[in-house]
Amino acid sequence: MSAPTLDRPAAPDEAALQAHFDAVIAAGHRIEPRDWMPEGYRQGLIRQIAQHAHSEIIGMQPEGDWLLAAPSLRRKAILLAKVQDEAGHGMYLYSAAETLGADRADLTDKLIERRQKYSSIFNYPTLTYADVGVIGWLVDGAAICNQVPLCRSSYGPYARAMIRVCKEESFHQRQGYELLMTMMAGSDAQRAMVADAVDRWWWPSLMMFGPPDDDSPNSAQSMRWGVKRHSNDELRQRFVDMTVPQAAVLGVTLPDPELALDPATGRYRFGPIDWSELKAVIAGNGPCNAERIARRRAARDDNAWVTEAATAYASKHAA
Amino acid sequence: MGHEETVYDALDHAHGGEGQWAFGTGFDDPLAGVDTTVPEGIDPADLGAYCLMLGDDALVLCQRLTQWVTNAPELEEEVALANCGLDLLGQARLLLARAGSVGVLGRSRTLATDPVPDEDALAYFRDPDEFRSSWLVAAPNGDFGQTVVRLLAASAWRLALFARLRESRDPVLAAIAAKGVPELTYHRDHAARWVLRLGDGTAESHRRAQAGVDTVWPLLADLFTATDVEARLAATGVAVDPAQLRDEVRGVLTLVLERATLTVPAWPAEQPSRGRAGEPGPELTALLADLQGLARAHPDAVW
Numbered sequence: 073m074s075a076p077t078l079d080r081p082a083a084p085d086e087a088a089l090q091a092h093f094d095a096v097i098a099a100g101h102r103i104e105p106r107d108w109m110p111e112g113y114r115q116g117l118i119r120q121i122a123q124h125a126h127s128e129i130i131g132m133q134p135e136g137d138w139l140l141a142a143p144s145l146r147r148k149a150i151l152l153a154k155v156q157d158e159a160g161h162g163m164y165l166y167s168a169a170e171t172l173g174a175d176r177a178d179l180t181d182k183l184i185e186r187r188q189k190y191s192s193i194f195n196y197p198t199l200t201y202a203d204v205g206v207i208g209w210l211v212d213g214a215a216i217c218n219q220v221p222l223c224r225s226s227y228g229p230y231a232r233a234m235i236r237v238c239k240e241e242s243f244h245q246r247q248g249y250e251l252l253m254t255m256m257a258g259s260d261a262q263r264a265m266v267a268d269a270v271d272r273w274w275w276p277s278l279m280m281f282g283p284p285d286d287d288s289p290n291s292a293q294s295m296r297w298g299v300k301r302h303s304n305d306e307l308r309q310r311f312v313d314m315t316v317p318q319a320a321v322l323g324v325t326l327p328d329p330e331l332a333l334d335p336a337t338g339r340y341r342f343g344p345i346d347w348s349e350l351k352a353v354i355a356g357n358g359p360c361n362a363e364r365i366a367r368r369r370a371a372r373d374d375n376a377w378v379t380e381a382a383t384a385y386a387s388k389h390a391a
Numbered sequence: 392m393g394h395e396e397t398v399y400d401a402l403d404h405a406h407g408g409e410g411q412w413a414f415g416t417g418f419d420d421p422l423a424g425v426d427t428t429v430p431e432g433i434d435p436a437d438l439g440a441y442c443l444m445l446g447d448d449a450l451v452l453c454q455r456l457t458q459w460v461t462n463a464p465e466l467e468e469e470v471a472l473a474n475c476g477l478d479l480l481g482q483a484r485l486l487l488a489r490a491g492s493v494g495v496l497g498r499s500r501t502l503a504t505d506p507v508p509d510e511d512a513l514a515y516f517r518d519p520d521e522f523r524s525s526w527l528v529a530a531p532n533g534d535f536g537q538t539v540v541r542l543l544a545a546s547a548w549r550l551a552l553f554a555r556l557r558e559s560r561d562p563v564l565a566a567i568a569a570k571g572v573p574e575l576t577y578h579r580d581h582a583a584r585w586v587l588r589l590g591d592g593t594a595e596s597h598r599r600a601q602a603g604v605d606t607v608w609p610l611l612a613d614l615f616t617a618t619d620v621e622a623r624l625a626a627t628g629v630a631v632d633p634a635q636l637r638d639e640v641r642g643v644l645t646l647v648l649e650r651a652t653l654t655v656p657a658w659p660a661e662q663p664s665r666g667r668a669g670e671p672g673p674e675l676t677a678l679l680a681d682l683q684g685l686a687r688a689h690p691d692a693v694w
Contacts, residue, residue: 129466136461140454143686144511144694145484149477155460156473163466201685201694251694258693367461375464377599378535381592388591 097298102228105171113297117227118174119188120299125165126183126190130364132158134198135207143201147251151204154244161237168229184369191215192350193280195358196272202255202265203273208248210270210277210315216241217311218281226298249318256323270319271327278342279350281308287347312340421484421510422563427492430560433629438561439495440523440620441630443513444667445552446486447524450514452545453479454678455532464535471581475542478574485567487513492563497521506693515686519671519679526666527610529675536589536596537603543582544607547643548614550575551636560628583647590651601653612659618667 089108096103103109132155139155142148166176182188193211198204219238225231255262282288282304294300302310316333319326330343352358429435456476463469490496491509498521503512527545532538553575556568589600617625617632624630641658648655665672671679686694 132461132469139457139460140681141685143515143689143692144508145450145480145487145514146511147694149480149484152457152460152473152477152480156470156477159466159469159473163470166466254693259689259691261689262692371462371464375535377593377595378464378589381596382588383592384596385588385592 097226100224100298101226102231103226104228112293113299114172116294116297117230117299118169118172120294121165121169121172121230122174122179122182123189123191125162125169125179126188127194128158128162128165129183130190130194130368132162133364133367134194134196134360135204137198138201138204141201142204147201147204150247150251154208154247157240157244161233161240164233164236165230168227168233171229172227180368180372184365184372186356186365189354190364191280192353192358193276194364195353195361196276197359199272200265200269202252202262202269205248205251205255205266206269206273208244208246209252209318210273211280212241212245212248213315214277214280214311216245217307217314221301221307224298224301249322252322252324266322267324270324274327275345275349276353278308278312278345279347281305281311283347283350309339312342316340420488420508421481422488422492425563425566427489427563429493430562432627433561434623435493436495437620437624438564438629439490439493441624442486442490442493442564443495444523444525444618444620445549446483446490446513447522448528448545448549449479449483449486450682451522451524451675451678452528452542453477453483454682455528455538456542458532459535459538475578475581478571478578482567482571482574483514484510485570489563489567502690504691507690511686515683516690519676520669522671522675522679523667523669524675525610525664526613526672527607529666529672529678530607530610531674533603533606534599535585536599537606539582539585539589540600540603540607541610542578543586543647544611544640544644546575546578546582547640548633548636550579551639551643552631552633555631555635558628559630564629579643586647586653587651590648590653597652600651604648604653605656608656609659612662613664613666615661616663618664 090110093103093107093109093113096107103113135151136155139148139151142151166174166179169179170176179188183190193214198207216238219234219241222234223231223238225234252266255266285291285303285305288304291300291303295303312331316326316331328343330341332341333339334341353361356362429438453476456472456479459472460469460476463472487510488508490513496509496512497517499512499516500509502516507515527541527548530541532541550572553568553571557565557572559565559568586600589596591597615633615637617634621630621632625632645655666675686692
C-alpha cells in the first residue's frame, strides 16, 4: 500500500461519516462530542469557543478595576456577583472547548502568548463608575445580540453553555441600565460621567460585531456549518435598532450625527465605523492590551506554586 | 426558535417602560420588612457598637478577598474567593444596617446626604479611627498561602462566634448569625482544604504556608480579649465574651495545621484589641481610602 497523500480521496467510511454529519447539520440537529466531525469544524469551534472564553476572563478586568471602589455596598454586591458570573462563564466555555479535545491550561497559555484572541472591547479603560453601567448596557447588550443565536449552535455543548450565559448576560445588561438610570437621576457630575462614558463606548460597541460582511474571512464557512447564524452586519443593525430607543429613555445622546430612523425600512441608519481603530486594537495597540495580558500572565506565573502544590497533594493522597 | 425570540423580545421591551429594567436586581435595604425594635433591657448604643465591630470585620475582609479577583491561581478560586467576599459583604450590610437601625451612626450621618442609606453612611463616611475591625482582617493578603491561613483563622473565629450568637437576645442579631453560620462553615472548610494542600504539597508550598502561619498567628492576639461593650452585652445574653471562643478556635486551627504538617506557633500573648479600640494602623487606612474615595468625592450623589 502506498503512502497516503494529501489529494487521496476520502476513505469510503469517512465519506459516509461526512454525509451523516452534513445530514445532521442540514436537519438543524446537534453534533455531540462523541460524534464524528470534520477536522475544520472541530478546530474552528475550538478557536471560536476559546476566544469567547478568553473574552469572559479578560472581560472581568475592566469592571473588576472598580470592585474595591464601588460607591455603595449595594453596587459592590452587584458588581462582585457580575464579575464572579464572568469567571463562571469562562469555566463553562473552557469546558465546552475541552469536549472537543482542547486543554484549558493550553488555551490559557495561547491567550497569554497572544496566539489566540479575545474581544477587543476589553482593551479600553474604565475611567469612571459610569463605565460599569455602560459596559452592562452597551457591551453586554452587544454581546447578547451576538450570543443569543449561538444558543442554536450546531455543537451541543456550546449551545447549552450559551443558554445559561445569555440568561445571566441579560440580567447584567438590566443591572447596567438600571445603574445608568439612577445616575441620570442623580447629580450633574453623575450625568456628565454617563454622557462621557456613552461617548467613549458607543463606537467600540458597534465594532464588537466584527468586520463588515464583505471583509469577514471566516463567516461563510461558519454559517454553512451552523456555528454562526446571522451575519456581522445583520447583528450590528439589530443592536442599533434595539439601543437607540433605550438611549432616548435614558436621556443620553449617542455620538453619531448621522444616526436617523429610515422611515422606509423602520431601521436606524448610522455613520461610518472607523475600522482602522478596530484593526489597531486587534493588532495589540489598544489602550490596555498589554495590561490585560500582563495580569493573566502574573496570575498564572505568580501562583504556579499553588497549582503544583495541589497536584502534589492530590497524588500523595490518591491511595 | 422560541428561546431566541424570547430573549430578544425581553431586550426590546426596554423602551416600553424603564421600570422593568430595574426589576429583579434585588439588593435593596438589607433589613427591609424586619422588626428592628430593640428588646427591653438592651442598651442600643452597646448593641450598635457591637454590630459595627462584626460588620467592619466582614467589610474589611471582603475588601481583602476582592483583591484576589482577576489575580487568583485558578478560575475556580476566582469564583470561590468572590463567593466568600459576597457572603461577608452580605453580613456587613446587615450588621451595619442593624447599627443604623438602633441609631449608632455618629458623625457619618451628618457627612452623608439624606438619600444615602445608613449602611453606606457607616461604610463610606466614617474615618479610619471610627472603624472597629480587628487587625487580623486588616492585614494585607500576602501570597495565596498567607491569604488562606488568614481566611481559616478569621472564619474559624467568626463561625465559633456566630454559632453562639444564634441564641442572642437581640432577635435581629440572632437571625443574622443564623444566616451566617452555613456561609462561614463553607469559608472555614474551603480555607482548611487549601491549608492542607499547601502544607502537605510541595517543599515550596510548605515553606510559604508556614510563613503565612507565622505572619498571621500574632494577629490572633487582637481577637480574644473582650472590650467593655462586649463584656456588658455578654453579661445580658446579647453578645459572647470572645475569651469563650478561644479553646474552640485554637482546637480547630491546631487540628488543621497538624494535619497539614505545619508547625503550630506558640499562642500569642492576648492583649486588649487595638482594632476594636479604634487604632486603625496604616493598612486599614489605605484600604479605606480605596473603599471610600469615590463615594466621598460625590457626597450628594445617588448610586
